[in-house]
């Protein structure tokens with residue numbers, strides 16, 4: 385399309401990593417830069433942790449050693465972005481990329497548009513594995529089984545307690561955060577199981593959550609299936625043991641949102657969906673970079689923000 389707008393850098397994703405990249409590029413005087421975010425607001429995943437009276441802050445702000453509402457942290461990052469000249473397109477999804485041409489197709493309030501850039505940053509974040517990807521929840525799902533995002537939805541948006549005696553599967557930061565929310569909403573102390581021998585959340589991470597939750601931990605347990613016909617009555621482990629409860633929360637195990645890269649033909653490892661990086665945060669095609677949780681693994685929001693900021697130096701060097 386000949387009317388495609390051209391930018392020096394396009395950033396895909398307005399979470400902590402994308403915001404960090406935009407702030408870093410502005411500090412280096414690189415522009416014009418455009419940031420594309422499919423949601424109606426900036427901030428990414430932390431925005432799911434809304435501030436409200438009587439709500440429990442469970443979002444760990446590592447650099448200050450305290451727990452806040454995710455929305456507060458994301459809001460501070462967005463304020464830093466607002467001080468830059470970055471063009472921001474909200475409610476706009478990048479649906480297709482042509483990596484060689486650095487041409488992006490966008491679907492937004494004005495319909496389908498295209499833009500081109502000299503460099504592109506993929507900061508699309510990560511999502512939790514689906515039951516099928518986990519390979520242990522075949523067929524129809526019983527009621528009262530959910531992922532972390534469902535817990536947040538039930539508790540924060542609908543004010544519903546999904547379980548009085550929850551079983552939490554997983555033991556990373558996300559799992560502790562879900563357990564804390566359930567406790568604060570009135571559940572018993574959750575039973576927490578994981579195939580790992582010791583929790584994947586580190587000692588200090590667990591210490592953060594002690595105020596709210598001290599889950600009844602069992603390691604070396606591989607969840608093999610759900611108990612209960614209509615509603616969950618617990619989890620069955622691979623050795624035939626039962627872990628009773630009236631609701632099951634499956635937490636953690638993030639998968640990079642690398643669909644765009646995959647569709648565009650950038651090098652992506654399967655089935656992990658991990659981006660194959662050429663060097664540092666540079667992707668397989670020159671001029672394409674990645675930042676934040678799309679890189680794989682579990683990283684905190686501030687790590688992602690600073691990861692984006694650090695990436696700006698590499699992009700500036702590439703553009704020289």
Ligand SMILES: Cc1cc2nc3c(=O)[nH]c(=O)nc-3n(C[C@H](O)[C@H](O)[C@H](O)COP(=O)(O)OP(=O)(O)OC[C@H]3O[C@@H](n4cnc5c(N)ncnc54)[C@H](O)[C@@H]3O)c2cc1C
Nearest residue numbers: 397399400401422428429443444478509676677683684685
């Ligand atoms: C349940 C849970 C609890 C967590 N708790 C903590 C915590 O306590 N403390 C902490 O520091 N971190 C926590 N994290 C991690 C933190 O949320 C992430 O580290 C951080 O949000 C990652 O930033 P990001 O910018 O890489 O990705 P995201 O925050 O996921 O942002 C990615 C953005 O890209 C957008 N996007 C994706 N695809 C497209 C597209 N095609 N077009 C346009 N936009 C697109 C998305 O809409 C999203 O806004 C938690 C994460 C989860 C899931």
